[in-house]
Amino acid sequence: MKKTRIIALFTCAILCFTCLFGCGNAGKDYTAKNEEYVIGVSGPLTGGAAVYGKAVENSANMAIEEINAAGGLNGIKFKLIATNDMHDATKVSANYASMLEGGMQVSLGTVTTAPGLEYTKLSVEDNVFFLTPSASGDDIPKYENGYQMCFADSNQGAVAAQYVNENYKGKTIGAFYKSDDAYSTGIWNKFKENLEGVEVVETSFNDSTAQDFTSQIDKLKDYEFIFMPIYYEPASLFMKQAKTKVAANAVYYGCDGFDGIDSIEGFDINSIPQEVTMLSHFNSKSTEGKAGEFIKKYTEKYGKETLNQFGASAYDCVYAIYNAMKAAIDSGKEIPVTISATDLSDILKEQFADGFTFAGVTGEKITWESTGYVKKDAVKYVIKEATK
Secondary structure (H helix, E strand, O other): OHHHHHHHHHHHHHHHHHHOOOOOHHHHHHHHHOOOEEEEEEEOOOOOOHHHHHHHHHHHHHHHHHHHHOOOEOOEOEEEEEEEOOOOHHHHHHHHHHHHHOOOOEEEEEOOHHHHHHHHHHHHHHOOOEEEOOOOOOOOOOOOOEEEOOOOHHHHHHHHHHHHHHHOOOOEEEEEEEOOOHHHHHHHHHHHHHOOOOEEEEEEEOHHHOOOOHHHHHHHOOOOEEEEOOOHHHHHHHHHHHOOOOOOOOEEEEOHHHOOHHHOOOOOHHHOOOEEEEEEOOOOOOOOHHHHHHHHHHHHHHOOOOOOHHHHHHHHHHHHHHHHHHHHHHOOOOOOOOOOHHHHHHHHHHHHOOOOOEEEOOEEEEEEOOOOOEEOOOEEEEEEOOOO
16 A cells, blocks of 8 residues: 555646646645635535534534634634535536635545545646545545544544454454445455454445344354444344344444444434443543533534534544644645645655654644554444443
């Protein structure tokens, strides 16, 4: 991965030299009249995934408002441009162009992975730095201008395996994944690869078998822990069909695809006797520390309906970018309000590649690998406790 990022940067440099256009030139003219630092993001602000996009937009704006109220960065304020892609990759190109024209200098990339893969290809051409809160695909940070605040899909598998190794060593657990879905299989394969001293009985489904999980439930009903790296809709269906068959003291354990399972229309999670949990870097029920402060401020401002880890991560993204810019200025770098996207990208890449550490809502000791993947602790977040 690191080699790919270096080669891509070298290729981009050649194109800039030979074509006299590309890497940064598109953004340079548009930022010349900026009076604020401009952050861009593309996400689903309407449609089925809007709960994620609105959480990101709200949280990023909340962080920006706080930073601006405290004086901005050396007196210069920040501004967010949020565009709607409806979780549709075909809309990303137009969104990206409009954000550049609006003076975008740095970005949160996209909210979801499919649009994010398109955004990755576009942003490397102009060398626009992005730190995405929630586009978790492994190839999102493929080039050196891209970073993630969320766990990458395969990384979720490794972190989930670490939790299982620590808590279920010497035992047998169950697993239920979607065999024709890249998100699910990516997490599942990494999970299996990192298991140590734990046996696992696996079951799977695909699009053609996604309505009746009787055979899978029969195979998993006797296990006290069932790993489910799938999205919340099939997970909720499994739980409804399994609630009287799987042991009441069993634990369902998902990844970020479970986020929002407790608010699905027509699904009463409290009717499920088993414990429902997920791997997360954010506890939406926290009352203490940075997470508790964020939750209190968010719910007072926007209510609880769109409170989720996507928003918490976006809040951290804005502050991480701000802190990295501040650290660069403190070290002698100049970041004028009219700085081009490519020049700011070079500064931020240097900061993030040089051991930059951040403490925020989603982690106390957040760092990044050279691949752009985030390194931080994950927690087992209990969405719904077992019925007593």
